[in-house]
Amino acid sequence: MQDIILFFQNNWGEFLVKVWEHLYISLIAGMLGILVAVPLGIVLTRFKRGASFVMGVLSVIQTFPSFAILAFFIPLLGVGKVPAIVALFLYSVLPILRNTYTGVRAVDPNLLEAGKGMGMTVLERIWHVELPLAIPVIMAGIRLSIVYLIGWATLAAFIGAGGLGDYIFSGLNNYQPELILVGAIPVTIIALLVDLLLGKVEIGVTPKAIRKIKEA
Amino acid sequence: MLTFDHVSKVYEGGKKAVNDLSLHFEKGEFICFIGPSGCGKTTTMKMINRLIEPTSGQILINGEDIMKKDPVKLRREIGYVIQQIGLLPHMTIQENITLVLKLLKWPEDKRKARAQELLKLVDMTPDYLERYPHELSGGQQQRIGVLRALAADQPLILMDEPFGALDPITRDALQDEFKKLQQKLGKTIVFVTHDMDEAIKLADRIVIMRDGQLVQCDTPDEILRNPADEFVEDFIGKDRLVQARPNIQAVEQIMSRTPVTITPDKTLQEAIQLMKERRVDSLLVVDETNLLLGYVDIESIDRNRKKFQLVGDITEKSFLKVEQQALVRNTVRQILKRGVKYVPVIDEEGRLVGIVTRASLVDIVYDSIWGEEDTVQ
Numbered sequence: 110m111q112d113i114i115l116f117f118q119n120n121w122g123e124f125l126v127k128v129w130e131h132l133y134i135s136l137i138a139g140m141l142g143i144l145v146a147v148p149l150g151i152v153l154t155r156f157k158r159g160a161s162f163v164m165g166v167l168s169v170i171q172t173f174p175s176f177a178i179l180a181f182f183i184p185l186l187g188v189g190k191v192p193a194i195v196a197l198f199l200y201s202v203l204p205i206l207r208n209t210y211t212g213v214r215a216v217d218p219n220l221l222e223a224g225k226g227m228g229m230t231v232l233e234r235i236w237h238v239e240l241p242l243a244i245p246v247i248m249a250g251i252r253l254s255i256v257y258l259i260g261w262a263t264l265a266a267f268i269g270a271g272g273l274g275d276y277i278f279s280g281l282n283n284y285q286p287e288l289i290l291v292g293a294i295p296v297t298i299i300a301l302l303v304d305l306l307l308g309k310v311e312i313g314v315t316p317k318a319i320r321k322i323k324e325a
Numbered sequence: 326m327l328t329f330d331h332v333s334k335v336y337e338g339g340k341k342a343v344n345d346l347s348l349h350f351e352k353g354e355f356i357c358f359i360g361p362s363g364c365g366k367t368t369t370m371k372m373i374n375r376l377i378e379p380t381s382g383q384i385l386i387n388g389e390d391i392m393k394k395d396p397v398k399l400r401r402e403i404g405y406v407i408q409q410i411g412l413l414p415h416m417t418i419q420e421n422i423t424l425v426l427k428l429l430k431w432p433e434d435k436r437k438a439r440a441q442e443l444l445k446l447v448d449m450t451p452d453y454l455e456r457y458p459h460e461l462s463g464g465q466q467q468r469i470g471v472l473r474a475l476a477a478d479q480p481l482i483l484m485d486e487p488f489g490a491l492d493p494i495t496r497d498a499l500q501d502e503f504k505k506l507q508q509k510l511g512k513t514i515v516f517v518t519h520d521m522d523e524a525i526k527l528a529d530r531i532v533i534m535r536d537g538q539l540v541q542c543d544t545p546d547e548i549l550r551n552p553a554d555e556f557v558e559d560f561i562g563k564d565r566l567v568q569a570r571p572n573i574q575a576v577e578q579i580m581s582r583t584p585v586t587i588t589p590d591k592t593l594q595e596a597i598q599l600m601k602e603r604r605v606d607s608l609l610v611v612d613e614t615n616l617l618l619g620y621v622d623i624e625s626i627d628r629n630r631k632k633f634q635l636v637g638d639i640t641e642k643s644f645l646k647v648e649q650q651a652l653v654r655n656t657v658r659q660i661l662k663r664g665v666k667y668v669p670v671i672d673e674e675g676r677l678v679g680i681v682t683r684a685s686l687v688d689i690v691y692d693s694i695w696g697e698e699d700t701v702q
Contacts (some may be wrong), residue, residue, distance in 0.1 A: 113609060217409075217411075219407060219409035219410075219411045220411050221414060222376070222407065222411065223405070223407055223410075223411030223412075223508075224406035224411075224413075225376060225400070225407075225411075226374060226376055226400060226407070226483075227400060227401070227405055227425050227428070227473070227474075228397050228398070228399070228400030228401030228402075228428060229397075229428060230397050230426060233428060237413070237424075238413060241413075241415045242414070242415060316415035316416075317415075317416050317457075317459075318414055318416075318417075318457035318459065319414065319415050321457070321459075322414060322459055
């Protein structure tokens with residue numbers, strides 16, 4: 110315990126940089142995941158046959174060991190933050206995609222027919238009907254994905270991307286248990302905080318009436 | 326206003342849903358499409374707003390071929406009401422009513438004013454505007470569904486069994502309300518149903534279909550009097566054909582002209598006396614000018630005789646009444662459906678002119694069964 114306090118006294122600035130790197134890597138990857146997976150999920154609801162194929166491929170990717178993926182990107186993209194972000198992004202896609210697909214598919218087809226019959230364009234239906242109704246499910250996928258990413262981002266240190274994983278790896282290499290804790294505990298705390306925050310975002314973006322119906 | 330010119334629809338796989346349909350409807354007509362399920366009535370309706378596209382033939386609205394119009398624009402000019410109501414659960418009633426207006430980019434304040442105006446049409450108060458669909462009853466929800474289709478003042482409205490999922494009493498009330506609304510606003514309605522009672526009650530003309538073919542298109546009276554073939558006869562049902570006997574039409578022809586009445590200033594004692602004399606269990610309450618105010622029955626007198634003195638205190642004011650011009654078959658249906666014992670008949674000013682009782686029904690049935698045999702002989 111003493112060692113940990115001493116460590117913080119001496120390395121406070123460096124620690125903050127690592128936290129920042131960690132958040133940066135995982136959140137950028139998560140953002141990219143959202144930007145790709147949400148639209149792709151909606152598109153897939155229009156092509157039911159293509160959907161199972163894409164979903165299958167992504168499930169296979171999900172089973173690759175994360176170390177292997179990270180190592181795989183070294184010859185392609187070198188070391189550093191970029192390959193780490195790309196690898197984490199690949200992991201983030203599936204949960205978001207699957208939830209977007211499921212959420213949008215679950216929207217009552219009668220509502221879509223009513224919308225179409227009233228003269229909504231495809232985009233208007235997505236924006237006014239499908240997204241508002243599917244948003245709780247989509248957000249659940251985003252939360253899950255980003256919390257995972259924050260955990261997995263520790264591995265990014267392995268290919269020189271920085272982050273709190275640096276402490277864990279040097280702790281393991283030099284047999285300094287306190288360094289491992291200095292890396293691992295903040296990762297957990299960050300993951301919990303981000304999850305909490307995203308929970309608030311989820312409430313914020315869910316339409317009021319949908320929240321009420323769910324609570325009832 | 327609306328013309329079908331040799332319209333056919335063949336689905337993938339060769340199933341002919343609609344076969345060479347030609348029809349023409351005028352502005353302001355209330356048209357019911359009816360037939361057994363799978364007869365092509367819904368397909369026909371959905372071709373009008375291009376939710377389904379015809380395989381061959383032309384559909385014209387005001388002389389314009391709908392296939393030459395942008396489908397989104399076309400649909401915004403046609404109201405659409407579905408059986409499942411289809412209100413968006415995350416939007417307030419106001420947002421739901423004015424959805425098409427939003428798509429048409431009306432400003433917010435104009436939309437709000439329009440929503441209030443529309444809500445008045447169905448006797449709902451403005452405070453409903455801020456509520457959500459799940460807070461409303463099924464009947465109220467479908468009223469909103471209908472208003473949504475009226476919002477942009479579309480001249481043509483398509484309705485796909487809109488009252489089918491409602492309970493019988495609510496359905497009856499909504500049918501009455503909607504028929505009045507339609508006449509007031511002069512809309513052209515294409516209404517799909519499988520309920521013959523509903524079609525007879527609402528339609529100016531009924532289109533009967535079977536296996537994608539037009540069987541008969543005529544006014545309810547004409548169809549009841551001269552069914553085109555055995556299929557139509559079966560579909561209408563024998564009992565309705567009896568009701569449609571041409572010699573009995575308006576309620577005034579069958580009503581009794583001597584209902585037992587009382588004025589509200591009489592005492593309950595006098596009311597009971599009168600009931601005893603005339604051997605009846607309820608009295609119609611009228612004022613000096615014979616304006617119908619309500620009724621009192623023996624149960625309510627019995628319940629209230631210690632608390633109240635006068636007939637006026639316990640007069641029940643909500644009840645079923647019909648105008649003397651009302652059709653007999655509608656009145657008969659109301660009596661049977663609502664299970665009431667009698668219906669008072671009023672003139673245009675609301676004055677009591679007669680009463681139709683269950684005994685009058687016996688006369689009708691007697692007349693139609695034995696009367697018919699007489700004419701045969």
